[in-house]
Every structure is written in structure tokens, then in C-alpha cells.
Amino acid sequence: MKTYNVFLDYYDKIVRSVNNPIEEELDFLINDCLKKYLPNAHSILETACWTWVIARELIANWYKVTWLDISEEMLEKAKENIWEKNIVLWDMTNFDLKTNFDSILCNYNSICHLLSWQEWQNFFDMSFKHLKTWWILIFDINTIFEFENITRDFAQFYNYWDDTVCLEMFKQNWYYEWLVKIFKKSKDNKYDLIEEIIKENSFEINKIKKQLKEKWFEILDIIDYHYKEVNENSERVYFICKKIIN
Numbered sequence: 001m002k003t004y005n006v007f008l009d010y011y012d013k014i015v016r017s018v019n020n021p022i023e024e025e026l027d028f029l030i031n032d033c034l035k036k037y038l039p040n041a042h043s044i045l046e047t048a049c050w051t052w053v054i055a056r057e058l059i060a061n062w063y064k065v066t067w068l069d070i071s072e073e074m075l076e077k078a079k080e081n082i083w084e085k086n087i088v089l090w091d092m093t094n095f096d097l098k099t100n101f102d103s104i105l106c107n108y109n110s111i112c113h114l115l116s117w118q119e120w121q122n123f124f125d126m127s128f129k130h131l132k133t134w135w136i137l138i139f140d141i142n143t144i145f146e147f148e149n150i151t152r153d154f155a156q157f158y159n160y161w162d163d164t165v166c167l168e169m170f171k172q173n174w175y176y177e178w179l180v181k182i183f184k185k186s187k188d189n190k191y192d193l194i195e196e197i198i199k200e201n202s203f204e205i206n207k208i209k210k211q212l213k214e215k216w217f218e219i220l221d222i223i224d225y226h227y228k229e230v231n232e233n234s235e236r237v238y239f240i241c242k243k244i245i246n
């Protein structure tokens with residue numbers, strides 16, 4: 001079973017739907033994060049970039065963006081949609097770009113695609129290695145609270161073109177699994193069922209904070225994306241972290 005290959009065509013429509021407009025997310029990322037904490041930033045490495053929607057807007061705001069993803073299909077799609085071609089195929093837990101950036105961004109709970117705590121630590125190490133000293137790592141997580149909520153009696157259905165997409169999440173032993181079912185209309189007016197599985201995981205906010213401090217990041221802010229104040233019911237949380245030594 002493949003991951004994101006078919007879901008790719010529906011992803012932006014679903015995750016940036018009326019409940020979660022992309023304009024609000026971009027305003028938050030550009031004005032409340034980048035311009036607030038990095039008024040002079042120019043170069044950004046967007047890890048796990050997938051869609052071009054974020055990169056395109058960053059470029060429109062005069063940032064110089066390099067984007068990195070582990071999926072060749074994503075990057076091919078991105079190339080079709082953006083004129084700047086600073087694109088690298090690499091695993092965000094282990095890469096070496098031989099350059100340092102003003103900011104590293106890992107948006108839309110992409111870090112949660114790393115299942116083990118060791119991979120999260122490796123990502124922090126890679127971010128540290130590729131950031132200029134005193135500059136900023138920005139990433140967001142889906143909290144454990146959010147994943148636990150979604151796994152409880154949750155199914156969502158979306159209709160696009162003639163197709164229907166059903167999303168469900170199940171808890172596995174130590175991680176979570178999205179089951180994406182796509183009922184795709186074929187030429188002979190029948191429906192093919194295509195299934196994809198996307199695995200995600202999360203860790204306690206305090207554990208992440210402790211690890212970041214041990215890896216020589218100062219945490220400038222932790223923001224609840226929806227309600228600003230982080231509490232035990234926060235669903236999506238952004239971390240703004242400054243690299244403090246070389």
C-alpha cells in the first residue's frame with residue numbers, strides 16, 4: 001500500500017478546507033512567526049515541504065526558499081507549480097546541504113511523520129547543523145491529545161470531482177495510522193477503491209521542550225495554533241526555537 005501517492009491530489013483541498021483556510025495559516029507563518037522573530041531573515045529551508053502552497057507564498061514575500069522532501073512524487077509535483085527550483089530529495093532525519101539557513105521550517109505536523117523519538121532527535125540535530133547561530137527553527141505538531149481524539153469514532157468524507165475520500169485514524173501499538181480510502185470513478189463509470197496508509201506519531205510537549213534545550217535551542221515561544229495559550233487540550237502546537245551556540 002502506498003503513502004500519499006493518490007491522496008496527493010486531494011490533500012490540499014482537504015487539509016486547507018473552509019475550516020482551515022490557507023490564507024490564515026500563511027498569515028500566521030509569515031507575520032506571527034517569521035516577521036516577528038526573524039525580521040531580517042532571507043534564506044529558509046522548508047523541510048517535508050510537499051506542497052508548493054507554503055513555498056510559493058514565501059517566495060512571493062521575497063524569501064529565498066530551499067525545499068526538501070523524502071518523496072520524489074511530491075517534488076515532481078512541486079516543480080510543476082513553482083518556478084524556483086531549489087528542491088532537494090532527502091530524508092529530514094539525515095541530510096547534508098553544506099550550507100546554513102536563517103530559518104528552518106517544518107510545517108503542518110510533518111515532524112509527526114517521524115515515528116520514533118530517535119528520528120525526532122535526529123531532525124533536531126539536522127536543524128541545528130543547518131541553522132546559522134542565533135537563527136530559528138519553526139515546526140508544529142499534532143499533540144497526543146489531538147491524535148487520541150481523532151482515533152475516537154472519527155471518519156470524515158469528502159467529495160471532489162466524481163470521487164469520494166474517506167479518512168479514518170486508528171491507534172496502533174505506539175503510533176497512529178491514517179487509513180485513506182479513495183473511491184475513484186473510472187472511465188466505465190465504476191468506482192475503484194484505492195487505499196493508502198499514513199503513519200504518524202507525537203510526543204509530550206515537555207519531553208520535546210527538554211530535548212530542544214539539551215540540543216542547544218532556546219525556546220522563544222510555544223503557540224497553540226487555534227487558541228494561542230497552550231494547555232492539555234491543545235491540538236496543534238507551534239515551537240519557535242533559536243539556535244544558541246555554534
Ligand SMILES: C[S@@+](CC[C@H](N)C(=O)[O-])C[C@H]1O[C@@H](n2cnc3c(N)ncnc32)[C@H](O)[C@@H]1O
Nearest residue numbers: 048049050051069070071091092107108110113
Ligand atoms: C503533511 S505533508 C507536508 C505538508 C507541508 N509541510 C505543508 O505545510 O503543506 C508531510 C510531508 O512529509 C514528507 N516526509 C515524510 N517523512 C519525511 C522524511 N523523513 N524526510 C523528509 N520528508 C518527509 C512527506 O513526503 C510529505 O510530503
